[in-house]
Amino acid sequence: MNAVAARVRAVPTLLRIGFSEAVAYRAELLVWILSSTMPLIMLALWTAVARDAPVGRFGQRDFTAYFLATFIVRQVTGAWVSWEMNWEVRQGTIAARLLRPMPPMVAYAAETLAAIPMRLVIALPVAGIALAITGGRVLPHDPRMWASFAVSLAGAWGIAFLASFGVGCLAFYFESSIKVMDLYLVLFFVLSGYLFPMELLPATFREIADWLPFRYQIGLPVEILTSAVAPREAAVLIARQWGFVAVLFGIAVGLWRGGLRRFAAYGG
Amino acid sequence: MLRYARLLGVQIRTSALTLLQYRLDFLTEGLLEVLWSATALVPLFVVFRARPEVAGWTFPEALLVVAWFTLLQGILEGAINPSLTSVVDHIRKGTLDFVLLKPADAQFLVSTARFQPWRATNVLTAGALFAYAFHRLGAPPRLGGIALAAGLLVVSTVLLYSMWILTVSAAFFVVRVDNLTFLFGSVFDAARWPSSVFRGIVAFVFTFVVPLSLMTTYPALALLGRLRPSTLVVALAVGAAFAALSRAVWVRALGRYTSAGG
Amino acid sequence: MIAVRDLRKHYRVHKRPPGLLAAAKSVLRRRYDTVRAVDGVSFEIRAGERVGFLGPNGAGKTTTLKVLAGLLHPTAGEVRVDGHEPRRREASYLRKIMLVTGQKQQLLWDLPPAETFELNRAIYDVPRDGFDATIRELDALLDLGDLVHRPTRQLSLGERMKCELAAALVHRPRVLFLDEPTIGLDVTMQAAIRDFIRRYNERTGATVLLTSHDMDDVAALCPRVVVIDVGRLSYDGPLDELVVRLRPEKRVTLHFDRDVSPSELEPFGTVVSSEPLAAVLQVPLASLNPVVAGALARLPVRDLTVENAPLEEVMSELFARSRAARAAEGEAAATGPEAGS
Numbered sequence: 001m002n003a004v005a006a007r008v009r010a011v012p013t014l015l016r017i018g019f020s021e022a023v024a025y026r027a028e029l030l031v032w033i034l035s036s037t038m039p040l041i042m043l044a045l046w047t048a049v050a051r052d053a054p055v056g057r058f059g060q061r062d063f064t065a066y067f068l069a070t071f072i073v074r075q076v077t078g079a080w081v082s083w084e085m086n087w088e089v090r091q092g093t094i095a096a097r098l099l100r101p102m103p104p105m106v107a108y109a110a111e112t113l114a115a116i117p118m119r120l121v122i123a124l125p126v127a128g129i130a131l132a133i134t135g136g137r138v139l140p141h142d143p144r145m146w147a148s149f150a151v152s153l154a155g156a157w158g159i160a161f162l163a164s165f166g167v168g169c170l171a172f173y174f175e176s177s178i179k180v181m182d183l184y185l186v187l188f189f190v191l192s193g194y195l196f197p198m199e200l201l202p203a204t205f206r207e208i209a210d211w212l213p214f215r216y217q218i219g220l221p222v223e224i225l226t227s228a229v230a231p232r233e234a235a236v237l238i239a240r241q242w243g244f245v246a247v248l249f250g251i252a253v254g255l256w257r258g259g260l261r262r263f264a265a266y267g268g
Numbered sequence: 269m270l271r272y273a274r275l276l277g278v279q280i281r282t283s284a285l286t287l288l289q290y291r292l293d294f295l296t297e298g299l300l301e302v303l304w305s306a307t308a309l310v311p312l313f314v315v316f317r318a319r320p321e322v323a324g325w326t327f328p329e330a331l332l333v334v335a336w337f338t339l340l341q342g343i344l345e346g347a348i349n350p351s352l353t354s355v356v357d358h359i360r361k362g363t364l365d366f367v368l369l370k371p372a373d374a375q376f377l378v379s380t381a382r383f384q385p386w387r388a389t390n391v392l393t394a395g396a397l398f399a400y401a402f403h404r405l406g407a408p409p410r411l412g413g414i415a416l417a418a419g420l421l422v423v424s425t426v427l428l429y430s431m432w433i434l435t436v437s438a439a440f441f442v443v444r445v446d447n448l449t450f451l452f453g454s455v456f457d458a459a460r461w462p463s464s465v466f467r468g469i470v471a472f473v474f475t476f477v478v479p480l481s482l483m484t485t486y487p488a489l490a491l492l493g494r495l496r497p498s499t500l501v502v503a504l505a506v507g508a509a510f511a512a513l514s515r516a517v518w519v520r521a522l523g524r525y526t527s528a529g530g
Numbered sequence: 531m532i533a534v535r536d537l538r539k540h541y542r543v544h545k546r547p548p549g550l551l552a553a554a555k556s557v558l559r560r561r562y563d564t565v566r567a568v569d570g571v572s573f574e575i576r577a578g579e580r581v582g583f584l585g586p587n588g589a590g591k592t593t594t595l596k597v598l599a600g601l602l603h604p605t606a607g608e609v610r611v612d613g614h615e616p617r618r619r620e621a622s623y624l625r626k627i628m629l630v631t632g633q634k635q636q637l638l639w640d641l642p643p644a645e646t647f648e649l650n651r652a653i654y655d656v657p658r659d660g661f662d663a664t665i666r667e668l669d670a671l672l673d674l675g676d677l678v679h680r681p682t683r684q685l686s687l688g689e690r691m692k693c694e695l696a697a698a699l700v701h702r703p704r705v706l707f708l709d710e711p712t713i714g715l716d717v718t719m720q721a722a723i724r725d726f727i728r729r730y731n732e733r734t735g736a737t738v739l740l741t742s743h744d745m746d747d748v749a750a751l752c753p754r755v756v757v758i759d760v761g762r763l764s765y766d767g768p769l770d771e772l773v774v775r776l777r778p779e780k781r782v783t784l785h786f787d788r789d790v791s792p793s794e795l796e797p798f799g800t801v802v803s804s805e806p807l808a809a810v811l812q813v814p815l816a817s818l819n820p821v822v823a824g825a826l827a828r829l830p831v832r833d834l835t836v837e838n839a840p841l842e843e844v845m846s847e848l849f850a851r852s853r854a855a856r857a858a859e860g861e862a863a864a865t866g867p868e869a870g871s
Contacts (some may be wrong), residue, residue, distance in 0.1 A: 040470075058320070179297075179300060200317075365634075526601060
């Protein structure tokens with residue numbers, strides 16, 4: 001119990017140092033933020049498509065709200081742990097991390113969370129713009145829905161982080177798991193609601209997507225934020241989302257332990 | 269000049285020998301590329317399922333833009349990107365010094381350091397898309413259009429290369445650069461859409477700052493016979509300007525590297 | 531051949547104080563410190579000399595070497611190598627020099643060293659027959675044999691270093707910059723590398739600049755030594771003189787037939803170490819002869835050796851002295867104005 005308490009005490013320091021690091025590597029952070037501009041490009045695209053008539057139930061205003069929400073959610077939930085882990089395995093610095101008494105998964109999680117304030121600096125003005133354009137009609141009025149949003153945001157972060165961490169663990173097995181991450185991203189772009197609202201997909205694809213974690217990484221929080229789901233439906237979807245979080249957590253832990261054994265066996 | 273041509277030959281040979289060491293990668297990269305292209309078409313299908321025409325472009329016409337995009341992406345990831353990562357490697361390992369010690373232009377050496385020929389699958393994919401698009405359009409492109417498009421392809425390659433040099437020059441200032449290739453790819457990704465889709469400030473950026481429209485939309489227009497030949501002159505001027513700018517930035521970045529201590 | 535006058539190299543490094551508030555502040559405004567890596571160094575080297583640069587870590591040796599190679603621009607001062615200004619990095623200059631670093635390599639990792647040789651041949655524009663002759667010569671001097679045809683990643687550290695040296699000499703440079711070339715190598719390999727460098731210098735008359743903090747490297751290779759500490763020159767001249775100047779005492783190692791106690795040794799000199807059948811004495815140079823004569827006469831000496839103090843000790847002494855001198859300088863500067871007022 002003492003060991004756990006010690007680790008818990010270390011977390012605020014980890015968060016603080018993570019924030020300092022995020023600040024120190026200003027340029028890198030800017031690069032990451034700029035790299036997530038795809039929703040804005042999609043915004044331009046889809047508002048062009050909807051110029052003459054709405055697409056499904058989406059008029060130009062609806063698309064604007066949707067993609068700005070997507071941008072914000074992406075900024076808050078983005079995780080780049082897989083690249084970082086691949087980097088550290090290549091550099092050999094992963095060994096230093098393993099020597100510390102803090103479980104690396106917690107350390108990485110802390111670092112990812114610590115970067116959120118800096119990302120909010122970008123996200124909040126965009127939120128402001130979104131609010132001004134759409135007039136706040138789109139946002140949920142029910143405080144329970146806001147609570148649902150918060151929960152779904154946390155769940156989205158969980159899925160993004162655990163997937164990224166899991167892929168990062170593959171670096172122990174395959175030297176470089178960057179290509180796996182690329183594959184994940186390909187599927188993510190198409191099946192999460194990142195490039196277009198899930199509603200616009202044909203029914204069969206939508207059903208397939210419902211059984212994959214991507215849709216809960218972006219689609220769910222965005223839909224709650226733009227009042228696209230009824231409260232009861234939202235509750236069901238959130239339950240599924242956290243189901244995915246639990247499954248991914250199990251897989252991630254398994255991959256980590258296995259990877260560690262492999263790492264130790266072959267000598268880092 | 270002749271010396272640099274010979275040097276290019278040697279670099280290509282060295283690159284090929286290195287790749288032969290890792291034969292499995294050839295297969296997996298090729299497969300991944302086909303998968304990526306297929307899934308990248310999904311947004312296009314979704315958009316045109318909703319509308320027969322977007323911003324003045326029909327489905328087969330937009331497919332032409334995607335085909336050019338695929339072709340350029342092959343050039344980007346087969347010839348340009350691998351060398352970008354080699355510069356990043358050099359900076360990380362501190363071996364850029366050895367490149368600087370050689371009596372040959374550093375930009376040339378790093379640009380020709382690595383090639384990845386399996387991206388040739390992009391050429392095949394692009395070819396298939398071109399064929400399908402023109403099948404849907406019902407009429408093949410005219411010779412003049414093809415010539416114009418070929419000229420624009422050369423300009424597009426020069427533009428892509430210059431943009432890459434600019435990105436790599438940023439690598440001298442940025443400590444951790446794994447994500448630069450991601451940034452480049454993300455921005456370049458907007459080039460798969462016809463440029464008339466973008467309005468306002470975005471259109472401005474994509475025409476004058478990062479000339480994506482020049483790279484994919486114009487060649488598509490050329491094939492459709494909708495581009496005036498005089499555009500090629502403008503394109504060449506833009507290409508030359510970008511090349512000059514990127515060279516200047518590279519020299520500056522290298523200068524900073526050598527005075528800041530590497 | 532090489533002339534350096536008042537070379538200075540300063541860096542600006544930004545300060546990152548700990549703490550959340552300081553971190554947030556540094557987003558907007560950064561504070562910088564100036565690091566004086568090289569702070570006024572001057573020396574001249576003639577063609578064909580072998581010179582060693584000595585100094586503790588962070589002294590500025592590698593920085594000086596990089597400036598000479600044209601990899602770094604000096605902040606101030608004049609540098610000329612064979613009539614060229616290194617910072618201009620003229621192709622004709624780059625063809626005359628080479629750099630080998632113990633910690634980094636230019637050999638292509640996935641391919642055999644032979645491919646790197648070919649690549650360098652193309653880059654340096656070496657004619658084919660000259661190239662073949664050079665490779666044969668290097669093969670003989672370095673005993674490369676089959677190594678050059680195995681992928682670099684399969685070679686051991688020592689084998690890689692030999693091939694690295696060969697790759698860097700393909701174009702027969704006239705100036706060799708070597709930055710800790712024997713670091714991490716085993717004793718035999720170290721000796722082989724040193725031997726090669728000396729023979730190469732004797733055969734081709736190439737000028738050799740070597741940095742190291744391994745004293746044996748310098749002792750074996752460099753008749754002349756330049757000592758750099760905290761960015762400044764501490765000493766420039768023959769190694770022997772340096773040793774004698776710092777430690778004008780000799781070490782006398784004695785082996786005995788029977789046990790000798792320390793008290794018996796004291797009249798002869800300072801006892802550095804003492805075991806039942808052996809002892810090491812430190813004896814001032816002036817009294818060396820009488821002490822040796824006396825020891826041979828009055829002690830049961832079986833074997834006796836006279837040598838200089840170990841180089842490591844001498845160097846530590848030098849660095850300690852220069853640090854003390856700088857500290858005194860600093861104090862004087864600090865208390866000066868006060869004392870005046």
